[in-house]
Amino acid sequence: MNRFVKVNGINMHFAEKTPSFTDNGASRPPPVILFLHGFPELWYTWRHQMVALSSLGYRTIAPDLRGYGDTEAPESADAYTSLHVVGDLIGLIDAVVGDREKVFVVGHDWGAIIAWHLCLLRPDRVKALVNMSVVFEPWNLKRKPISMFKSFYGDDYYICRFQVSQEWGFYILQEYGEIEAEFAKVGTERVLLEMLTYRNTGPILLPKGKSYDDPVSLPSWLTEYDVKYYVSKYEKSGFTGPVNYYRNMDRVTINFCFARCRTWEMMGAFSNAQVKVPVKFIIGDKDLTYHIPGTKKYIHEGRFKSHVPLLDKVVVIKGVGHFLHEERPDEISKHIHDYFLTF
Amino acid sequence: MTSEVREKKIKTNGIWLNVAEKGDEGEPLVLLLHGFPETWFSWRHQIDFLSSHGYHVVAPDLRGYADSDSPPTHESYTVSHLVADVIGLLDHYGTAQAFVAGHDWGAIIGWSLCLFRPDRVKGFVSLSVPYSPRDPNLKPSDLFKSFGDGLYITQFQEPGRAEAAFAKHDCLTVMKKFLLTTRSDFWVAPPNTEIIDDLEVPSTLPDWITEEEIQVYADKFQKSGFTGPLNYYRAMDLNWEILAPWQGYKIVIPTKFIAGDKDIGNEGANGTIKYVKGEMFKSIVPNLEVVVIEDGHHFIQQEMSERVSQEILSFFNKLRNITE
Numbered sequence A: 001m002n003r004f005v006k007v008n009g010i011n012m013h014f015a016e017k018t019p020s021f022t023d024n025g026a027s028r029p030p031p032v033i034l035f036l037h038g039f040p041e042l043w044y045t046w047r048h049q050m051v052a053l054s055s056l057g058y059r060t061i062a063p064d065l066r067g068y069g070d071t072e073a074p075e076s077a078d079a080y081t082s083l084h085v086v087g088d089l090i091g092l093i094d095a096v097v098g099d100r101e102k103v104f105v106v107g108h109d110w111g112a113i114i115a116w117h118l119c120l121l122r123p124d125r126v127k128a129l130v131n132m133s134v135v136f137e138p139w140n141l142k143r144k145p146i147s148m149f150k151s152f153y154g155d156d157y158y159i160c161r162f163q164v165s166q167e168w169g170f171y172i173l174q175e176y177g178e179i180e181a182e183f184a185k186v187g188t189e190r191v192l193l194e195m196l197t198y199r200n201t202g203p204i205l206l207p208k209g210k211s212y213d214d215p216v217s218l219p220s221w222l223t224e225y226d227v228k229y230y231v232s233k234y235e236k237s238g239f240t241g242p243v244n245y246y247r248n249m250d251r252v253t254i255n256f257c258f259a260r261c262r263t264w265e266m267m268g269a270f271s272n273a274q275v276k277v278p279v280k281f282i283i284g285d286k287d288l289t290y291h292i293p294g295t296k297k298y299i300h301e302g303r304f305k306s307h308v309p310l311l312d313k314v315v316v317i318k319g320v321g322h323f324l325h326e327e328r329p330d331e332i333s334k335h336i337h338d339y340f341l342t343f
Numbered sequence B: 001m002t003s004e005v006r007e008k009k010i011k012t013n014g015i016w017l018n019v020a021e022k023g024d025e026g027e028p029l030v031l032l033l034h035g036f037p038e039t040w041f042s043w044r045h046q047i048d049f050l051s052s053h054g055y056h057v058v059a060p061d062l063r064g065y066a067d068s069d070s071p072p073t074h075e076s077y078t079v080s081h082l083v084a085d086v087i088g089l090l091d092h093y094g095t096a097q098a099f100v101a102g103h104d105w106g107a108i109i110g111w112s113l114c115l116f117r118p119d120r121v122k123g124f125v126s127l128s129v130p131y132s133p134r135d136p137n138l139k140p141s142d143l144f145k146s147f148g149d150g151l152y153i154t155q156f157q158e159p160g161r162a163e164a165a166f167a168k169h170d171c172l173t174v175m176k177k178f179l180l181t182t183r184s185d186f187w188v189a190p191p192n193t194e195i196i197d198d199l200e201v202p203s204t205l206p207d208w209i210t211e212e213e214i215q216v217y218a219d220k221f222q223k224s225g226f227t228g229p230l231n232y233y234r235a236m237d238l239n240w241e242i243l244a245p246w247q248g249y250k251i252v253i254p255t256k257f258i259a260g261d262k263d264i265g266n267e268g269a270n271g272t273i274k275y276v277k278g279e280m281f282k283s284i285v286p287n288l289e290v291v292v293i294e295d296g297h298h299f300i301q302q303e304m305s306e307r308v309s310q311e312i313l314s315f316f317n318k319l320r321n322i323t324e
Helices: A043-054 A082-096 A110-121 A145-153 A178-186 A188-196 A224-237 A240-246 A263-270 A295-300 A303-307 A329-340 B040-051 B079-092 B105-116 B140-145 B161-166 B171-179 B211-224 B227-234 B236-242 B272-276 B279-284 B305-319
Strands: A002-007 A010-017 A032-036 A059-063 A103-108 A126-132 A252-254 A258-260 A279-284 A311-317 B006-012 B015-022 B029-033 B056-060 B098-103 B121-127 B255-260 B288-293
Touching: A002 A082, A010 A043, A010 A082, A032 A043, A032 A082, A032 A110, A043 A059, A043 A103, A043 A224, A043 A329, A059 A082, A082 A110, A082 A263, A082 B236, A103 A110, A110 A126, A110 A263, A126 A329, A178 A188, A178 A240, A188 A224, A263 B079, A279 A329, A295 A303, A303 A311, A311 A329, B006 B079, B015 B040, B015 B079, B029 B040, B029 B079, B029 B105, B040 B056, B040 B211, B040 B305, B056 B079, B079 B105, B079 B236, B098 B105, B098 B305, B105 B121, B121 B305, B140 B236, B161 B227, B171 B211, B227 B236, B255 B272, B255 B305, B272 B279, B272 B288, B279 B288, B288 B305
Parallel strands: A032 A059, A032 A103, A103 A126, A126 A279, A279 A311, B029 B056, B029 B098, B098 B121, B121 B255, B255 B288
Antiparallel strands: A002 A010, A010 A059, A252 A258, B006 B015, B015 B056
16 A cells, blocks of 8 residues: 655655454554665565565555655755654654554665664664664764775775765865766666666675676566566656765765764764664675675674674575565565564 | 862864863762853852762863864754764763753753663753754744744844844953843844844842853853854754654653743743643653742853752752752
């Protein structure tokens, strides 16, 4: 079911699939799962989980996040901080579930980052979390994510290429749009295919002038219909909204005279904060995020748990890449249900 | 009186804050957050009193003020920045949970701390400024429009405007206009009048402050200017935007609210005192005590220093299960 609701100043689109039966005729409402998609996706990425879990008695809700799909996309990158996006989600839960209600949350990729931040800002609204692909990294004043990625992977690393492209000396000129223009040249379908079919464990590099002429073959889990759906939505709403999330990862100052207020700034209040929500974390061993330097050690040698003390379980699925919930939908649905059942 | 107050610079959240400190470092920490346009000096009575009653007292010059760093643009003065500054201070002292008291903008920071990091606050005393429910459809600048251009907050928005108006007076006069005010309206100036010109300096000083003490403030603002402090007001719409995650949130921290019945905004039927005694405030701050001090004005912790000190002490002691 496709629905729209006005929250936090934007019109938000979400998909909803409710259980087809009532739980033993008991009058208590079904538990709610809020699904948070990543980049470059949409609510649609959760279609398999929504079918599976609603048939197991959950009310499943999957929004297009701010900037994506049929949800409104404010123009300025300033409007894509975690506080804005979490504000949307609190508004959504309030409007659609109830303003004292807690929900289960499932997140992947950027949705996982938003889920971590939702747990930091409003742990009182989250019953438990199944998060995928992206670990929780507490804010660190000394760590500037973009510089870090630059040092690992160079300027062509996709996250670096998404950042501001022009600073003209003394003039306060911020020109976003370079990567969007390049995407437009390559074509929406090709851009999406490149991202969605990416199976390399190495970093995504987007050198300027790279050719995108080689044919892309669809993996078994991605149909022509799926691709058409993504393409139709991205052709309509574009990449600026989604890319704006990346533009909030680091501090933005130009010449010290001009500062923007980004997620990086605002999460300073959460330095040393732990995620105090029960969590199950799932990642594929072919996921490029699993291969970011330091990540395996971080996950398996205790630091992840020190920041997420209620990290109940870490699951590494062999032979599975970044879009694990689409590659192995039944397995992931089972992981989700098995975990939430314990609450 | 303040001879044993230690001042030092602490790096927090990427900036240097000047911090006044007194009391035994082994004792529970009380964090005192001043308002506009003040400095840690506004807490001088409470610093002495609380430190001699078993507390380690820490009172910073907030971001933008006096001897602390002053980032140039208002985007660096959101409550998220201010809360991060405070968290950095608590981390510096290794304090897991602090007692916090805030006045005016310091109270707003305290409320925000209760939203962002309730895990770091044991109890909170708010002076003058209560917590109000966020209206998801009305941003501050739109609300203020209804008061017209004469409203001080509106006049503080445009970069440079209030600075230029203040500069027409010497700093000592500016400080007297603020500190000695007895106005309890919402501070709306008549048409074509800047609020600083509309505020009056009384002919004699009240008994709770001396010329020398006012000069302490004047010297600091002479050096650091008013842009930093005014930037707090310029970030109000931005604050409203970023507080969306706490839409409808109830403050869970035990809280005491203290204000004078002649504070700013208490004139007329719909003033602050009516609000804080009402159902709405209690419903969003369920663990709440309200103290209204008769004949108290805005700068209450200076004007009624003994009473405010006692109220703060008894509240924090109660939370520690200590009785007199």
